[in-house]
Amino acid sequence: MTTPLTPPRAAERLLALAFSDSDLRDAVLGDLHEEYVARAARAAGLRLRVWYCIEALRLAVRFTLRRLGRYARRSRAAAPSTDDIRQETLMSGLRSDLKLAFRTLRQQPGVSLVTAVTLALGLGINATVLGMMDAMLFRPFQFQDADRLVVLWETVRGGSERETVSQANFLDWRAQARSLEQIEAWAWLDATLTGRGEPERVQGFRVTSGFFDLLGIVPALGRTFVPDDERLGRHRHVVVSDGLWKRRFGGDRHVVGTDIEVDGVAHTVVGVAPPGFSFPVGCELWVPLALTPAQATDRESRPLTVAGRLAGAQSLPSAQAELDTISRRLAQEHPRTNGDRGVSVRSLATAFREGSTVPFVAILQAAAALVLLVACANVAGLLLARAMDRQRELAIKTALGASRARIVRQFVVETVLLGLLAAAVAVPLASIGLDALRVSIPPETARFVEGWDNLRLDGRVAAAIPLLAIVVGLLIGLVPALAATRPGFNDALKDGDRAMGGIRRQRGRQVLVVVEIALALALLVAAGLTVAGGRRLTADPGGFDAEGLLTFQVPLPEPKYAEPGPRREFVAALIARMQASPMVRQAAIANVLPASGWSPSMSFVVDHDPAPDLARRPRSGFRTVSTDFFEALRVPVVAGRTFTTADREGTQPVAIVSASLAERFWPGQDPIGKRLRLDDTREEWRHIVGIVGDVRMFNWWDGEDALAVYVPLRQAPPGGLVYAVVRTHGNPAATTASIREAIRSVDPLLPVTHARTLREAVAESGAGLGHLALLMAVCGGIGLLLSLLGIYSVMAYAVSQRIHEFGVRMALGATGREVLRLTVTEALALTGCGLALGLLLAVVLGRLLSSALFGLITLQPTIILGVGLGLAAVSLAAACVPARRAVSLDPAIVLRGR
Numbered sequence: 001m002t003t004p005l006t007p008p009r010a011a012e013r014l015l016a017l018a019f020s021d022s023d024l025r026d027a028v029l030g031d032l033h034e035e036y037v038a039r040a041a042r043a044a045g046l047r048l049r050v051w052y053c054i055e056a057l058r059l060a061v062r063f064t065l066r067r068l069g070r071y072a073r074r075s076r077a078a079a080p081s082t083d084d085i086r087q088e089t090l091m092s093g094l095r096s097d098l099k100l101a102f103r104t105l106r107q108q109p110g111v112s113l114v115t116a117v118t119l120a121l122g123l124g125i126n127a128t129v130l131g132m133m134d135a136m137l138f139r140p141f142q143f144q145d146a147d148r149l150v151v152l153w154e155t156v157r158g159g160s161e162r163e164t165v166s167q168a169n170f171l172d173w174r175a176q177a178r179s180l181e182q183i184e185a186w187a188w189l190d191a192t193l194t195g196r197g198e199p200e201r202v203q204g205f206r207v208t209s210g211f212f213d214l215l216g217i218v219p220a221l222g223r224t225f226v227p228d229d230e231r232l233g234r235h236r237h238v239v240v241s242d243g244l245w246k247r248r249f250g251g252d253r254h255v256v257g258t259d260i261e262v263d264g265v266a267h268t269v270v271g272v273a274p275p276g277f278s279f280p281v282g283c284e285l286w287v288p289l290a291l292t293p294a295q296a297t298d299r300e301s302r303p304l305t306v307a308g309r310l311a312g313a314q315s316l317p318s319a320q321a322e323l324d325t326i327s328r329r330l331a332q333e334h335p336r337t338n339g340d341r342g343v344s345v346r347s348l349a350t351a352f353r354e355g356s357t358v359p360f361v362a363i364l365q366a367a368a369a370l371v372l373l374v375a376c377a378n379v380a381g382l383l384l385a386r387a388m389d390r391q392r393e394l395a396i397k398t399a400l401g402a403s404r405a406r407i408v409r410q411f412v413v414e415t416v417l418l419g420l421l422a423a424a425v426a427v428p429l430a431s432i433g434l435d436a437l438r439v440s441i442p443p444e445t446a447r448f449v450e451g452w453d454n455l456r457l458d459g460r461v462a463a464a465i466p467l468l469a470i471v472v473g474l475l476i477g478l479v480p481a482l483a484a485t486r487p488g489f490n491d492a493l494k495d496g497d498r499a500m501g502g503i504r505r506q507r508g509r510q511v512l513v514v515v516e517i518a519l520a521l522a523l524l525v526a527a528g529l530t531v532a533g534g535r536r537l538t539a540d541p542g543g544f545d546a547e548g549l550l551t552f553q554v555p556l557p558e559p560k561y562a563e564p565g566p567r568r569e570f571v572a573a574l575i576a577r578m579q580a581s582p583m584v585r586q587a588a589i590a591n592v593l594p595a596s597g598w599s600p601s602m603s604f605v606v607d608h609d610p611a612p613d614l615a616r617r618p619r620s621g622f623r624t625v626s627t628d629f630f631e632a633l634r635v636p637v638v639a640g641r642t643f644t645t646a647d648r649e650g651t652q653p654v655a656i657v658s659a660s661l662a663e664r665f666w667p668g669q670d671p672i673g674k675r676l677r678l679d680d681t682r683e684e685w686r687h688i689v690g691i692v693g694d695v696r697m698f699n700w701w702d703g704e705d706a707l708a709v710y711v712p713l714r715q716a717p718p719g720g721l722v723y724a725v726v727r728t729h730g731n732p733a734a735t736t737a738s739i740r741e742a743i744r745s746v747d748p749l750l751p752v753t754h755a756r757t758l759r760e761a762v763a764e765s766g767a768g769l770g771h772l773a774l775l776m777a778v779c780g781g782i783g784l785l786l787s788l789l790g791i792y793s794v795m796a797y798a799v800s801q802r803i804h805e806f807g808v809r810m811a812l813g814a815t816g817r818e819v820l821r822l823t824v825t826e827a828l829a830l831t832g833c834g835l836a837l838g839l840l841l842a843v844v845l846g847r848l849l850s851s852a853l854f855g856l857i858t859l860q861p862t863i864i865l866g867v868g869l870g871l872a873a874v875s876l877a878a879a880c881v882p883a884r885r886a887v888s889l890d891p892a893i894v895l896r897g898r
Contacts, residue, residue, distance in 0.1 A: 007032075007033060007036050007049070007052045007056075008049050008052060008053055008056075008459050011052055011053045011056035011057070012029065012056065014056060014057070014060050015028070015029065015032070015056040015059055015060045016029065017060070018059070018060040018062075018063040018064045019063060028059060028063075032052070032055060032056065032059070035055075036048070036052050039051065049459055050462070053459070102417070104414060108386070111382060111386060112418065112421075114382065114789075115379050115382055115383070115418050115422075116418055116421045116422045116425065117422070117425065118375045118378050118379050118382075118422075118786060118789070119375055119376075119379055119418065119419060119422035119426075119469070119472065120422040120423075120425035120426045120429060121371070121375060121429075121782055121786070122368075122371050122372035122373075122374070122375030122376065122472075122782075122786075123372065123375075123419075123422055123423060123426035123429075123430075123465055123468060123469055123472070124425070124426040124429030124430050124433065125368045125371050125372070125433070125778075125779060125782065126365075126368045126369065126371075126372050126468065127426055127427070127429075127430035127433075127457075127461060127464070127465045127468075128368070128429075128430045128433035128434055128437070129361070129364045129365045129367075129368040130365075130461055130464060131430060131433075131434045131455060131456070131457055131458075131461045132361060132364065132434070132437065132455060133361050133365060134458070134460065134461060135451040135452070135454035135455050135456075136357055136361060136449070136450065136451040136452065137349075137353065137357065137358065137361060137451075138349060139349065139451070139454065140349060140352070140353075140450040140451030140454070141279070141348055141349065141450070141451070142454060143215045143216055143217075143279075143348075144215070144216030145216065145309070146348055146349070147347070147349075148309050148310045149214070149215075149307060149308070149309055149310075149347070149348040150180070150307065150308055150309075150310060150316060150319060150345050150346060150347055150348060150351070151305065151306065151307045151345075151346050151347075151348055151351030151352070152165065152173065152183070152306040152307065152308060152323065152343060152344070152345055153165070153306075153343070153344045153346065153351070154166070154169065154302065154341050154342070154343060154344075155341065155342040155343060155344050156340055156341065156342075157340040157341070157342065158340075161344055162344065163302060164302045164303060164304055164305055165185070165302055165304040165305070165306045166298060166299045166300065166301060166302045166304070166337070167291055167295045167296055167297075167298050167299075167301075167303070167304060168296060168297050168298055168299045169299060169330065169338070169341075170183075170185050170304050170306050171296060172326065172330060173306065173323065173326060173343075176326050177308070177319075177322060177323060177326065178311065178322065179310065179311055179314040179318050179319040179322045179323075180308035180309060180310060180311055180314070180319060181308075181309050181310070181311035181312070182210055182213070182214050182308055182309045183306060183307070183308040184207070184208045184210045184211045184214045184306070184307055184308070185207070185208050185211075185289060185304040185305065185306045185307075186205045186206060186207040186208070186211060186280060186289065186304065186305055187205065187206045187289060187303040187304050187305070188205060188206075188303065189204035189205050189206050189285075189287065190203070190204070190555045190557070190720055190721055191203075191204035191262050191263060191285050191287075191557070192262070192263050192264070192555050192557040192749070192750070192751060193248065193260060193261065193262060193285075194261045194264065194749050195260060195261045196248060196249070196260070197248065198751065199748075199749050199750060199751040200248065200751050201553075201555045201751045201753045202244060202284045202285050203281070203282050203283055203284055203285070204262075204283060204284065204285035204286065204287065205280060205283050205285075205286055205287075206286075206287050206288065206289040206290075207225070207286050207287075207288070207289055208225075208230060208288075208289050209224075209225040209226055209227045209228075209229050209230050209288060210225075210227075211224075211225070211286070212224035212225065212239075214307060214308070214309060215279065217273065217274065217277055218274065219239065219271040219272060219273060219274065220242060220272045220273065220274045220275065221245075221253060221255070221256050221271060221272035222239075222256035222257075222269070222270050222271030222272060223270055223271050224239055224270075224271050225237065225239070225270070225286075225288050229288040229290075230288050230289065230290050230291075231290060232290050232292065234290075235287070235288040235290035236265065236266065236267045236268060237267060237268050237269075237270045237287065237288055238260065238262060238267040238268065238269055238270065238285060238286065238287050239269075239270060239271040239272070239273055239285070239286045239287075240255075240269060240271075240272055240273065240284065240285055240286075241272075241273045241277065241278055241283065241284040241285065242272060242273055242274065242275040242276070242277070243278070243284060244284040244285060245272045255269050255272065256269055256270065256271065256272070257269065257270075262285070262287065263557035263558055263559070263560075264557060264559075264560055264749065265559075267287060273286075276453070280305070280352075281450070299334055299337035299338060300337055307348065307351075316345060316346075316347060319345050320343075320344075320345040323343045323345055324342070324343065326343070327341065327342050327343045352450055353450075360772060363526075363772065363776070363848075363849060364772070364775055364776075364779075366845075366848075367523060367526065367775070367776055367779040367780075368779060370519045370522065370523050370779070370783060371523065371779050371782050371783050371786070372472070373515070373519055374515075374516050374519045374520060374523075374782075374783045374786045374787060374790075375786055376472060376475070376476050377512040377513075377515045377516045377519075377790065378512070378516060378786045378787070378789055378790040378793075379415075379418075379476050380476045380479040380480065380512055381509045381512040381513065381790055381793060381794055382793060383411075383414075383415065383476065383477070383479065383480040384479060384480045384509055384512075385509065385793065385794075385797045386480070407481065408478070408481040408482065410481075411477050411478075411480055411481035412473070412474055412477035412478065412481060413477075414477065415473040415474070415476055415477030416469075416470055416473035416474060416477065417473070418473060419469035419470060419472050419473030420466060420469055420470070420473070422469055423465045423466045423468075423469035426465050426469070427457070427462055427465055430457055430461065430462075430465065431456075431457040434455045434456055434457055435455075435456070437455050438452065438453065438455040438456070440771060441771065509794045509797070510794070510830055512790065512794075513787075513790050513791055513794050513830050513834065514830055514833045514834040514837065515834070515837075516783075516786065516787035516790045516791075516834070517787050517791070517830070517831060517833075517834025517835060517837075517838060517871065517875060518834045518835075518837035518838035518841055519783060519787070519838070519841070520780070520783040520784045520786070520787040520838070520871060521834070521835060521838025521839065521841070521842055521867060521868060521871055522838050522841035522842045522845050523776070523779050523780035523783040523784075524780040524783070524784060524867045524870075524871065525838075525842035525845070525846065525863060525864050525867050526776055526780065526842070526845045526846065526849060527773065527776035527777040527779070527780035527781075528780075528860075528863040528866075528867055529846050529849060529857045529858070529859070529860065529863055530769065530772055530773040530776045530777075530849065530857060531773040531776075531777065532857075532860060532863060533769055533773075533849075533857040533858070534769040534770045534772075534773045542594075542694070542695065542696030543594075543635060543693050543694050543695035543696055544594060544633040544634060544635050544695055545633065545634040546594075546595075546757075546758040546759045546762050547759060548727050548728055548732055549632070549633070549725055549726070549727055549728075549732060549757060549758035549759070550725070550726050550728060550732035550733070550735050550736065550739065550755070550756075550757055550758070551593055551723060551724065551725045551754070551755075551756060551757070551758050551761060552723075552724055552736075552739065552752050552753065552754055552755040552756070553721055553722070553723055553724075553752075553753045553754045554574075554721070554722050554724060554743060554750055554751075554752060554753075555720065555721050555750070555751065555753070556570065556718075556719060556720060556721065556722060556750070557750075561719065562719075564649075564717050564719075567717040567718070567719060568649070568713075568714060568717045570746060570747065571589050571626065571713060571717060571722065573746045574589065574724065574742065574743065574746050575587050575588070575589060575626060575628075577742035577743075577745055577746060578724070578726055578739060578742050580742075581726075581735070581738050581739070581742065582729075583728050583729050583730060583734070583735050583738060584726045584727070584728055584729075584735065585632075585726075585727045585728065585729060586628045586631050586632040586726065586727045587628065587632065587724070587725070587726045587727075588625065588626045588627075588628045588629040588631075588632040588633070588724070588725050588726075589625070589626045589629075589713060589718075589722050589723065589724050589725075590623060590624065590625040590626065590629055590713070590718070590722070590723050590725070591622075591623065591624045591625075591718035591721075591722065591723065592623065592697075592723060593723040593725055593758070593761070594633075594695055594696065594697055594758070594761075594762070595758065595761040595762040595764070595765040596697075596723065596761070596765075597765060599621050599697040600621065600622050600623075601619045601620060601621055601622055602619065602620065602622040602678050602709070603617040603618065603619050603678075604617065604618065604619070604620060604676050604677060604678050604709060605617060605676065605677050606665050606666075606674070606675070606676045607674065607675040607676065607677075607685060608674070618665075619707075620658075620661055620707035620708055620709050621658075621697055621707060621708035621709070622678065622708075622709055622711075623708055623709065623710045623711070624710075624711050624712070624713050624715075624716045624717070624718050625643070625710055625711075625712070625713055626643075626712075626713045627642070627643045627644060627645060627647075627712070627713075629642075629643075629710075629725075630642045630692055632725055632726070632727050633695070633725065635692050635693055635695055636692065636693040637690060637691070637692055637693075638659050638662075638690075638691040638692060638693060639670070639671075639672060639690065639691040640656070640672045640688070640689050640690030640691055641689055641690050642656065642690055642692075643656070643689075643710075643712045647712040647714065647715065648712065648714035648715065649714055649715055651715075652687060653684055653685070653686040653687070653711070653715055654686055654687050654688070654689045654711070654712065654715075655676060655678075655686040655687070655688055655689070655709050655710060655711050656688070656689060656690040656691065656692055656709075656710040656711075657671060657676075657688055657690075657691055657692075657708070657709055657710070658691070658692060658693070658694050658695070658706060658707060658708040658709075658710075659691055659692070659693055659694050660694050660706040660707055661706075661707040661708065661709065662691050664707070671688050671691060672688060672689065672690070672691070673687060673688065674687075674688050675687055675688070676688065676709070678709065678711070686711065692710070694706040694708075695708065724739075725758065726739065732757045732758075733757060736755050739752070739755070740752050740755070784871065784874070787834075787871075787875070788874060788875065788878045789878075791827065791830070791831075791875050791878045791879055792878040792879070792881060792882065794830075795823070795826075795827055795878070795879045795881075795882050795883065796881075796882035799823060799882045799883060799885070806819050816888070819883075820880070820883050820884065823879070823882075823883035824876060824879060824880060824883060826879075827875070827876060827879030827880075827883075828876065831871075831872050831875045831876060831879075832872075834875075835868050835871065835872060838868070838871075839864065839868065842864055842867075843859065843864075846858075846859045846864075847859065
């Protein structure tokens with residue numbers, strides 16, 4: 001990873017190419033590097049790197065020109081070759097074109113400014129989304145040699161391609177793989193810190209001793225782990241994050257060597273991680289992964305995530321091939337646990353990419369591209385109008401011998417120059433946009449989105465903006481250039497013909513306006529559908545009543561709550577204390593609640609089907625709930641009964657299924673009394689005693705999950721983390737203090753986290769869709785603005801070309817209303833064509849949004865119709881402004897040519 005004191009390498013290499021004298025090159029580079037280091041004490045980050053790039057470019061141009069001058073002087077004595085003459089002619093022509101382009105832009109500052117700002121908006125939005133794509137998809141982890149890091153997953157034949165790893169398999173991979181020079185692992189840890197203040201739940205991980213070395217992480221204080229820390233009895237050590245060190249320990253530099261309690265057990269702090277490091281997924285605390293002898297041979301539980309570094313010249317395919325061989329050997333040696341298991345080797349950049357990330361960014365990139373297309377169409381229309389106004393200039397140049405290629409090159413140079421001016425504005429726009437995105441979601445949410453904290457304008461994205469501007473300038477410069485140099489162009493634009501030709505002579509601009517309207521309609525419809533989808537997700541949670549409910553989480557740390565007995569006792573005591581509060585109507589506890597952001601699942605078999613192999617067994621949401629759960633959330637009971645206090649340990653195992661699961665596995669039958677078995681628990685068959693309505697459990701990894709199996713909490717007490725929910729008589733938030741007191745009375749060392757109303761939780765679950773809706777709305781709004789500018793400009797130019805015609809009509813008796821109607825009719829035709837094309841694009845884009853976002857977004861005719869009518873209204877309003885100005889003129893003045 002490049003340090004702040006290291007200048008941009010690309011700029012250094014560019015500057016080095018400008019020198020032929022190595023001594024001079026070393027001197028200049030050394031002086032510039034010293035100045036860079038000196039400035040680093042006063043400024044840092046993007047501003048410092050931009051300064052270096054500008055200085056390097058300036059010096060490179062200066063010394064390159066000096067070399068070219070010396071070369072030209074040495075070559076004067078020699079007879080110039082044909083290639084030399086051709087090259088000199090080309091260079092002088094380009095210099096002439098640049099001078100003319102600068103002069104033309106100065107002569108028409110208004111058009112130049114509008115063009116540059118229009119392109120800057122399109123380029124800025126695309127650069128912002130490109131920066132997001134770079135941070136979230138291409139470089140979510142900026143570790144040392146991150147491109148050599150890989151993640152190893154277990155796979156299930158015919159099933160999942162990304163499963164965590166058993167401890168025994170990890171140890172075998174580490175011992176046998178030669179294509180990876182280092183293999184490390186980590187496991188999830190919900191840690192509870194006690195002492196030094198209130199109990200606090202902290203996201204932690206158990207990691208192997210080489211975890212930090214694998215990622216190239218050097219601690220800010222103390223040390224990381226050593227191999228001896230993996231030995232049982234010597235593993236009570238901890239490394240804390242920079243944020244946790246400052247928040248809980250006040251930034252005390254003497255914290256290393258002190259003891260803190262993690263899940264009730266004393267651990268010695270051995271190090272503090274550097275600022276900004278929180279891998280994996282927002283981790284704040286790391287402890288050594290010390291395996292017991294039983295865990296070291298366990299191939300059934302799979303708690304580990306495994307990563308490694310490619311050795312030497314090894315590649316991802318070679319590592320995959322070797323791990324496949326090892327996996328097949330393990331399958332032969334351990335057929336019961338490994339018979340259907342394989343291994344997948346993925347790069348670190350793609351290993352943790354969730355299914356919704358790519359569609360999310362792809363949708364934004366498509367919207368940004370549409371905005372750029374609208375901007376290009378708008379600019380092409382403006383330049384085409386300017387080309388028409390320059391007919392006399394072009395005719396004179398043609399008469400003096402200028403070729404068509406020469407004139408085309410002149411136009412292209414002008415548009416490329418405009419593009420570069422737009423890029424100068426787009427760079428700070430993109431930087432502002434990325435900074436705004438980075439702080440737009442809460443830090444506690446952002447830390448779980450890989451790459452989100454990297455949303456900054458780096459040198460690669462900043463360099464891509466001018467390149468994109470040059471490409472755009474080349475493309476849109478060809479439109480007016482080819483139109484202005486086509487055969488018969490000058491004859492078609494003589495004054496007499498122009499006076500009566502009207503808007504019919506502007507076919508090219510008409511097409512561009514139609515395209516602008518169509519793209520703007522598609523963007524606005526997509527934004528409207530996304531907003532509607534977000535509102536539906538939050539306003540209609542699905543299957544339960546979110547009003548009047550307070551929720552919170554309570555972690556149950558090991559070893560105190562490792563066994564089912566203490567967990568049952570805690571749950572029973574907590575429910576009793578909560579129900580004793582006069583403000584509480586009903587209280588319930590579960591292993592997960594709606595809008596929690598995840599949905600635990602489990603495979604199962606039903607008694608009337610032959611048991612398929614594990615890879616083909618169906619899965620459903622797994623819910624372990626207390627007796628009042630359905631009453632507290634007001635989930636309707638479709639058939640049978642809910643759980644009672646009689647459904648406890650030692651009694652007949654029972655289950656309740658959702659309506660969707662009942663319909664899928666027992667269509668047209670009564671499932672009450674039927675049996676199923678939750679296979680992963682290796683328990684006996686459960687009898688179905690009830691059917692309840694579907695409760696929508698949505699998350700951004702799997703979408704909506706309506707299939708669910710509910711089991712009594714007394715028969716399967718949750719471990720690790722429990723969710724509590726209470727329905728109150730009054731304001732749920734006012735009950736928070738009493739609920740916290742109830743938990744303290746049961747166990748004063750347990751923290752209470754995520755205390756909020758269920759309505760707030762539902763709103764937060766749709767935050768991702770809300771951000772997408774906001775960004776889509778921004779793109780749609782900019783597209784609408786640009787399309788309106790396009791309509792206004794084309795109508796204003798058309799009216800200016802028909803002023804003489806309007807004067808004649810009004811002198812012969814035509815009223816202002818008739819002239820206005822004639823002009824608006826032309827605008828109406830353009831708008832109608834654009835809306836028709838935009839409707840087709842909107843339908844296609846709406847279906848793509850629906851498929852990419854788990855069906856949350858659905859096509860709604862009312863939104864399409866409303867957006868279409870609104871766009872038509874504002875488009876006609878934009879066309880009426882120049883038309884009304886035309887009919888207000890005195891015909892006599894117009895006919896006299898004043």
